[in-house]
Amino acid sequence: MFFIHNSLIGMPMSKTFTLNLTIHNLASKSNEELLDIDTAFNFHEEFRDVYDVLKLYNFDVRQEVVDNILKMTTQST
Amino acid sequence: MKTLIHLSDYELVQEFVNGNGSSLESLINRHRKKVYTYILLLVKDQHLAEDIFQDTFIKVLKSLQEGRYKDNGRFLSWVLRIAHNLVIDHFRKEKQLNTISNDSYESDILNSRKLADRNIEDHLITDQITKDVRRLIQELPEDQKEVIILRHYCGLSFKEIADHTNVSINTALGRMRYALINLRRLIKEKNLVLSFD
Numbered sequence A: 001m002f003f004i005h006n007s008l009i010g011m012p013m014s015k016t017f018t019l020n021l022t023i024h025n026l027a028s029k030s031n032e033e034l035l036d037i038d039t040a041f042n043f044h045e046e047f048r049d050v051y052d053v054l055k056l057y058n059f060d061v062r063q064e065v066v067d068n069i070l071k072m073t074t075q076s077t
Numbered sequence B: 001m002k003t004l005i006h007l008s009d010y011e012l013v014q015e016f017v018n019g020n021g022s023s024l025e026s027l028i029n030r031h032r033k034k035v036y037t038y039i040l041l042l043v044k045d046q047h048l049a050e051d052i053f054q055d056t057f058i059k060v061l062k063s064l065q066e067g068r069y070k071d072n073g074r075f076l077s078w079v080l081r082i083a084h085n086l087v088i089d090h091f092r093k094e095k096q097l098n099t100i101s102n103d104s105y106e107s108d109i110l111n112s113r114k115l116a117d118r119n120i121e122d123h124l125i126t127d128q129i130t131k132d133v134r135r136l137i138q139e140l141p142e143d144q145k146e147v148i149i150l151r152h153y154c155g156l157s158f159k160e161i162a163d164h165t166n167v168s169i170n171t172a173l174g175r176m177r178y179a180l181i182n183l184r185r186l187i188k189e190k191n192l193v194l195s196f197d
Helices: A015-022 A031-040 A048-054 A063-076 B009-017 B022-043 B046-065 B075-094 B102-111 B120-138 B142-153 B158-165 B169-190
Strands: none
Touching (some): A048 B120, A048 B142, A063 B022, A063 B046, B009 B022, B009 B075, B022 B046, B022 B142, B046 B075, B075 B158, B120 B142, B120 B169, B142 B169
């Protein structure tokens, strides 16, 4: 439940204000509700151009490194 | 009967604890790109990132074997915390927080297997793009950089990021937005062309 002060009624809501209202009291939400919040605030639509750039940084560890870890796992078990 | 690939992180951990060694391989394969990219963005050196990646999963392995992992549905977040601590340990030991050579990093990237199959021209373009994107991220304030890495590259939820960084979800969301706004500004300011086209 949100409390909106009388002086705010009728005022145009900024995005920030709306955001603050929406995520108010998130601590009480369940994991499922929080997942919904993640979906709602994924920013992908608004910042598609930035995400396109971020996606260009994309690395994976060499398979040899993983194999080495797995070899140690076998030895330790 | 579910195959390993369909099991949750928790179920894979249970399989490993019960003696199924191949479940660890599934866990590593599921999260390797996220964990490695997280470390690489922090240390900026391929060989160092590989060492820390290995140390991270050795520590994970030991913790699981000793029953020190208490699942709360956040296996990846726990692994990233271990990786983060190992990165900090490394910098403390080496006292080289500001002395990492970009040259060695760039050379490492050129020599990496991922790029080995491409031609030289593609190598150079990829290397330049990689450096540019990394520099963009490095220019962000620390708190914004962290949330971009954890959210975009590691795929943590905002709740997990909030827990990981000891801030409220509201703050994590705000940092993400500011980070994206700042990145857009930096891309524009530097007039970067980040494309293979």
